[in-house]
């Protein structure tokens with residue numbers, strides 16, 4: 039059995055956030071469970087492309103409205119990722135190493151999807167499932183069903199996974215001519231609120247829809263950036279499957295990105311050594327508890343609440359704790375975090391930018407990880423943190439609700455709060471400070487969370503079970 043994943047990101051080729059992590063790990067685990075899993079993504083000029091060997095497997099052409107583009111499909115030669123990786127090159131359109139945020143994203147990702155269709159159309163055999171991820175691939179299920187040219191592909195089951203329904207990729211009907219000719223009676227399948235909405239089209243046209251945690255699916259039926267009615271209508275074909283983590287990449291006993299390795303037995307010593315290094319680097323007092331935030335600086339992640347929560351926590355605790363923020367995104371939020379550092383520079387540091395190494399070092403060094411998300415479809419950071427013995431402090435939303443149990447509840451191992459407000463965050467931090475005063479209890483919790491199983495094994499199995507139900 040064969041599944042083809044289509045995605046805009048895949049770690050370590052190109053990653054902006056959690057989508058890259060998932061598409062870099064899930065196929066590897068599926069492959070181990072006996073399926074053939076392949077990934078196709080746009081060919082960005084990233085380091086991975088330059089440093090590894092590729093071979094040409096297909097050459098073709100595509101029309102984006104009236105414009106003709108030549109494209110190549112290249113495959114990584116040595117199966118380095120544990121599955122076949124294909125990159126779709128479109129010279130003159132997909133250039134440079136930037137994943138999102140180019141002025142012509144609409145054209146880049148629409149052409150990518152048409153390129154994937156053309157390539158698939160040329161295969162002598164069918165994959166058993168085409169699995170699309172997020173709105174950049176959301177037009178594919180529509181094209182497979184209703185574009186005359188791809189009639190041959192109609193029988194292939196499609197699965198669409200929603201990693202984040204806030205981003206839907208809408209564009210005006212004036213650009214409908216970008217798509218290959220389709221059955222005009224089916225134009226409604228593309229539409230939501232008088233716009234072409236790739237996220238909505240995928241929910242309508244794919245055989246099954248999944249979200250990256252069960253709780254998030256329930257939330258989408260109530261609040262989904264305008265699509266809640268659609269989720270309510272299509273609820274019966276949707277399923278929440280919790281993301282896993284790649285326990286080989288994220289392993290404090292072997293992680294090449296951290297200085298001091300440790301396991302469940304040596305966690306106290308190991309974390310202390312990593313914390314000392316990080317605190318020296320950022321000039322923080324290592325005897326104080328260290329709270330970190332890692333993530334995209336956007337409204338959904340609640341990053342704007344952090345500066346006030348920091349000020350208030352420092353004031354209430356008489357400067358008895360430290361913070362490090364790692365993130366990039368909204369320029370205003372970047373400025374807010376820089377300001378927090380400026381005002382409280384002995385206790386609060388921020389690194390504005392993307393740094394994969396530093397993120398691993400922070401998971402290893404921190405005592406607590408803060409996630410005050412307003413929306414969190416699944417969240418991977420809390421699971422990485424727990425694997426590194428860092429206690430998560432999360433807002434009970436989406437996948438955070440599904441993965442973190444509060445220490446006040448039976449079997450609890452993290453700290454949860456309800457509202458995305460400065461008050462709730464500060465209160466949660468004060469509970470963490472209280473816990474920090476009891477090192478033996480902290481150690482027990484750290485050892486417990488390091489042993490929780492968040493690996494992909496179970497979730498990959500759930501996806502395979504879902505694919506098996508899809509009979510053409």
Ligand SMILES: Nc1ncnc2c1ncn2[C@@H]1O[C@H](COP(=O)(O)OP(=O)(O)O[C@H]2O[C@H](CO)[C@@H](O)[C@H](O)[C@H]2O)[C@@H](O)[C@H]1O
Pocket residue numbers: 054055056057059060201202250281332333334364365366391392393394397414415416417418419437
């Ligand atoms: N500045 C920085 N430097 C280094 N590393 C950084 C970084 N900013 C973020 N990261 C890394 O990016 C990843 C973020 O993953 P998340 O799942 O938390 O968020 P994201 O919102 O991108 O993903 C969306 O998709 C995923 C996958 O389905 C869902 O879990 C999530 O809820 C949903 O919003 C982690 O690996 C984190 O370490």
